[in-house]
Amino acid sequence: MDPTKRSTPEPPDAPGAAEPATGGDRAEAAGIPAAAALLAGSVLLSRVIGFVREGLLAYQVGASADADAYYAAFQLPDMLNYFLAGGALSTAFLPLYAKLRAGDEAGAERLLATVLGTLGLLAVSATIAMWLGAENLIALQFPSFDPEKQALTVQLTRIVLPAQIFFVIGGVIQASLLARGRFAAAALAPLVYNGCIVLGGFALAPEIGVAGFSWGALAGAVLGPFAIPWLDARRRVQIRVRVAPRDPQFLRYLVIAAPLMFGLTLLTVDEWYDRYFGGLLEDGAIAVLVFARRLMAAPVAVVGQAIGQAAMPALANLWAAGRVAELDRVLGLTLRAALALGILAAAATVALAAPLVELVYHRGAFTAVDAVRVTWLLTIFSAAVPAWVAQQIAVRGFYARGQTWRPMLLGTGFALGAIPIYLVFGWRYGVEGLAGAGVVAMTGNALATLGYARWLHGGPAIGPIFVSGLRAVGIGVGAGIAAHAATRGRTGTLGALIDLGIGGGVFAAVAGLGIALLGDAALRSMVSGLGRRFGSRRAGR
Numbered sequence: 001m002d003p004t005k006r007s008t009p010e011p012p013d014a015p016g017a018a019e020p021a022t023g024g025d026r027a028e029a030a031g032i033p034a035a036a037a038l039l040a041g042s043v044l045l046s047r048v049i050g051f052v053r054e055g056l057l058a059y060q061v062g063a064s065a066d067a068d069a070y071y072a073a074f075q076l077p078d079m080l081n082y083f084l085a086g087g088a089l090s091t092a093f094l095p096l097y098a099k100l101r102a103g104d105e106a107g108a109e110r111l112l113a114t115v116l117g118t119l120g121l122l123a124v125s126a127t128i129a130m131w132l133g134a135e136n137l138i139a140l141q142f143p144s145f146d147p148e149k150q151a152l153t154v155q156l157t158r159i160v161l162p163a164q165i166f167f168v169i170g171g172v173i174q175a176s177l178l179a180r181g182r183f184a185a186a187a188l189a190p191l192v193y194n195g196c197i198v199l200g201g202f203a204l205a206p207e208i209g210v211a212g213f214s215w216g217a218l219a220g221a222v223l224g225p226f227a228i229p230w231l232d233a234r235r236r237v238q239i240r241v242r243v244a245p246r247d248p249q250f251l252r253y254l255v256i257a258a259p260l261m262f263g264l265t266l267l268t269v270d271e272w273y274d275r276y277f278g279g280l281l282e283d284g285a286i287a288v289l290v291f292a293r294r295l296m297a298a299p300v301a302v303v304g305q306a307i308g309q310a311a312m313p314a315l316a317n318l319w320a321a322g323r324v325a326e327l328d329r330v331l332g333l334t335l336r337a338a339l340a341l342g343i344l345a346a347a348a349t350v351a352l353a354a355p356l357v358e359l360v361y362h363r364g365a366f367t368a369v370d371a372v373r374v375t376w377l378l379t380i381f382s383a384a385v386p387a388w389v390a391q392q393i394a395v396r397g398f399y400a401r402g403q404t405w406r407p408m409l410l411g412t413g414f415a416l417g418a419i420p421i422y423l424v425f426g427w428r429y430g431v432e433g434l435a436g437a438g439v440v441a442m443t444g445n446a447l448a449t450l451g452y453a454r455w456l457h458g459g460p461a462i463g464p465i466f467v468s469g470l471r472a473v474g475i476g477v478g479a480g481i482a483a484h485a486a487t488r489g490r491t492g493t494l495g496a497l498i499d500l501g502i503g504g505g506v507f508a509a510v511a512g513l514g515i516a517l518l519g520d521a522a523l524r525s526m527v528s529g530l531g532r533r534f535g536s537r538r539a540g541r
Helices: 023-061 065-072 075-083 086-103 105-132 134-141 147-160 163-179 184-203 211-233 248-262 266-278 285-320 324-351 353-360 368-382 385-399 405-417 419-457 462-486 492-518 521-540
Strands: none
Touching: 023 065, 023 184, 023 285, 023 353, 065 147, 065 285, 075 105, 075 134, 075 147, 075 163, 075 248, 075 266, 086 105, 086 163, 086 248, 086 285, 105 134, 105 163, 105 248, 134 147, 147 211, 163 184, 163 211, 163 285, 184 211, 248 405, 266 285, 266 385, 266 405, 266 419, 285 324, 285 353, 285 368, 285 385, 285 419, 324 353, 324 368, 324 385, 324 462, 324 492, 324 521, 353 368, 353 492, 368 419, 385 405, 385 419, 405 419, 419 462, 462 492, 462 521, 492 521
16 A cells, blocks of 8 residues: 555644645645554664674674774775765655656656666776775775774775665665555565674674674675565566666756765764764774664664655655645654654653663673763763754655755755864763764754755744654653653663663653643654554554
8 A cells, every 4th residue: 555645634733833734735644654653663673683783793892993893894885875875765766756657657667777777887886996995995084093903994894895786776676666655675674684784793703703794784785675675676666777877867866866975964974973083082982982873873763764764755746746835734744743752762762771781782792881881972872863853854855856955065064064073072072072063963954954944945834843842852851750760770681671671661651641741733643643553563463
C-alpha cells in the first residue's frame, strides 16, 4: 500500500495554527506515521544491533589507538559517499523521478538507468583513486597519528572503501522504491549491514584484530544496502545500466544533486570535525567521542531519520501535484511532532545515560574511567538531539521542491563558520569542548533553516513549532527527573538492564501522561499513528 494514500483523519490543529488542515493534507500527513513506524522500528532494531557492535569493539580494544584507527578509517569512505550524494540520493533523485513518473514512466526508467550507470562508474573510478592514494590522504587528514597508527588506518580504509560503490548503487535503486511507497528495503538494509559488522567482529577480530569489523562492514554493504533493494526492485522496476553523462534528465539530476555533492552540512561534517580535531588530542579521544556519538545517534535516527525519510515521498508528491499550501501544512505538522519527540528522546537519553553506557560498553578493555567520560560526553551530545531532528525535517521542505542549492549554501556557511568554534572549544576544553561545539553549531543551523524556509516559502508557521517544543520541554523535564530518580547506579550488565528497565518504564509512564495532558494535537496524532501502526503489525503477526 502506498502510505501517502491512507485516509486516517488528522485531529484538528493545536491552538496557534493559522487555519485548519484540509482533507488532502490530512491524508498525506496521516500516511507519514505508518511509514515512520516501519522505519523507526527498523532504525531502533538496527541501533540495538549497532550497540552490540560497539560493545563488542569496546570489549576487544577499548578506547585505544586501534579504536581510533578503526573509526578514522571511515573518514575517506564517508567523504566519498558524501561527495557522490550517496547519503542523500533519495533527496536529489526522488523528486525528479516522482515527477517524471507522473507523466512519463519511460522517461523515469531511463533516468534511473542513466543515474545507475553514470554515477556507478564515477563511484568505481573515485574508489580506485582513493584506494591508491590512501597513504598520502590519511597522512594529510591525521598528521598527529604515529606511523604505526597511520599504517593501520590505511589498511582499514582500503578494506571499507569499496563498500561505497554498493551504497551508491543501492541508494539509487532504493530511491526508486521509495517513490513507489515501498519502504521495506529501506527498513531491512541497515539491519543486515550492522549484523554483518557484528559477525565480522565476532568471527574474525580474535584472529586479525580490528580489521575483522572492517571486513564485516564491506560484506554488509554488499548484502544490505545493495542486494536487498535490488531483489525488491527487480520484480517492479526495469533495472538497466546506461552511461550517458550528457543526457538532459541526468544533467537536471546533477543540478539538483550538485549542492549535495559539493556543499557541506553539519549533519555530516560535525562527525568529521570530531574525528579531525579529536585526532589532535590524546590517544583514545576519537574513540570516546564516537562511542558517545553512537548512543546519541540512536534517538536522532529513530525520530529524525525515520520521520524525515517517511515524509519525503509525501512532500515530493504534494509538490509534483502543485499542492503547495498543503505541503507547507503537512511539513509544519510533521515538524511539530518530530521536534517534540526529539526533545523527549533527548531527555530520556540524558536521564538514562549512565546505565546506557554501562550496558553497551563497560566490559573488557573499556574501563570505569572510560565509562564516566563517555557518559558525560553523551549528556552533552544529547542537548543537540532536537536540533538534529528539526534540521533533518526542515530541509525536506526545500528538497521536495527540488531546491537543494539554497539550503546547502546556508548549511555550507554554517559548516565552515563553525570551524573556529570546534577549534577553540576543542583546544580549551578537549573532547567535552568538541561535543559542546556541535551542540552550539547544530542548534544555530536548525534555527536558521527554519527561519529561511519561513521567509522564502511563507511556511511552515514557526510559532506553533516553538509552542510544541516548549510543551515537550515541560513533559521531558518532568519525565527525565522521575526516570533518573528511579535508577540506582547499578553496575554490570544485569544491573544496567534493571536500571534501564525501571528508569525507562518510569519515563514512558510520566511522558505518556504528560502527552495526554500537555501535548498538542500534532504530537498526539503522531504518537497515536505510530501506536496504531505498531499495534496492527503485532496483530498481523
